[in-house]
Amino acid sequence: MSHPIIGNPNEVNGDFFLEFHDPNLHIKKENSFYIIRPNPESFVIENEYFKQLFDEKKIILSWKIYSSKTFFNVSSQNFKEVKFSTNKISGSFEISFCLCANQDFEFNPPKGAVNSFFEGKTKIDKGCIISKETKFRINPNIVNRGGISSILEFRYMDELDKEFDVRYNDNSGRIVVYIKDKSFYNILNSLTTKKQTKKIAINSFFSSIIIEAIRLLSTDEHFDWADDLKAVIDFDDENKEFYSEFDNAINVYDEKFGNDGFLRNSIFQINKLTE
């Protein structure tokens, strides 16, 4: 028989919570490093039976730091901090945590602790995950998070049979917008390099493309640029479907690509230019 998962309200009464301290960056001449620590004071297990299992060390808090770009993967248990060189990770990284069995044991919850479907004895093996897994992404300020230029570029191509060609799967690993009209390309190039017109140009031409890219993050398709875009928008892996809705994607775009509203600010900028 399967076991219930804490964090799923249909299976276990009560949830569990944990917060992490902001990453500490220690800068040294030879080798700088990050320190990541969970905050023990934020850790709460609401369900008494699961709390008892934790206190008896039958289950533990297991957490890990993962960066797919550099295959970095370090695990820790309970509240033990992790320290690692800044050379190990490029850009954002992911932290995930869960509760898991620290040994083989018999799961035998009292009446009312879990959904009645799961009542009775169940054998739990060491390593078995008994909670929902929570993931979040860290974007250390010191690290270059990239930006639009690391995700998207535009190129002139005169032999296109249409005005524009947007390739989300371009071999460069970026989203590439091919433009047929040379004069249009030149103007766009010029506008996106000038401070006073950059936001306006991006919003006028690229917003629909970036919004579509945000929506594509909700699919299972692999895109090389996905990690960079996820870092820019603080993507929530637990809530992928959220990004598939157009109005959610446009709000994420508005919020994350500029301070205090990217769309709003670029309209203000147009207003300023016309004053």
Place this chain on the structure above:
Amino acid sequence: MKKVKVIKESALNEIFQFIEKYLTENNSFEFIQKLNKGEFDNKFFNEKNLITHKNLIFPPFKSSDRFECAKTLYESTSKLTEIEATDPRLWNYACLKVYRDYIFSDRKVNQDISKDLVYRYYTYALTSSATTTALNSISRLWWGIHRSIDKTNANNPYKYSKILFSNSQIFQDITQRGLIFSSAKLTLSMLKFIENKNKKTDITKLISVYLLNHIKSFDVSVYSEKDIRDLLEDFFNDIITKGLI
């Protein structure tokens, strides 16, 4: 001996644009032939567009054996940090300039090569990812050693690397599965497990699938080396019982 160099980002963007245009308008094999003859060298590798690494060199490959090439490369460049070893500016220089002849023979390039394969064999995507790193002709050599080297065995640190490189299918089944390859414990445990087994390729293929399914419900970070060995043994017994091998 060629010093390790990286291509400046703006120049690399232009190289990618040139390649795309060239491959759209011309035959892919013709591009490779011209590349190998050095016809694009002036355009791609003008010294003003390159940054030279002070201490590291890209060594010549004296063998066609992939493991030997990987070992030679790694020994010369082991001081690269993981960030440097996922830098598109580095691997594109290595592929398009230093090791293009090696890639040509290693990948058995012929006149039917497609545009997509040119990119896959000879370029490293500008936004590096685990997939790019595991697939690129040269970065995969460096990372294959980096993740399988056994530094506790001073006499034979490449013992498990040799198994990893012994067969393309074994290499692919391990390196292209990020959750396995990112864990040195899992990677080395799998290689140790198949070390004395017959049918290594079939076992790796099946066990890696078992392992990936297992990871969905179990946190293997709490496992000791013995726990992982026992787990792999259980998978193996199940495979035998079901007659999958």
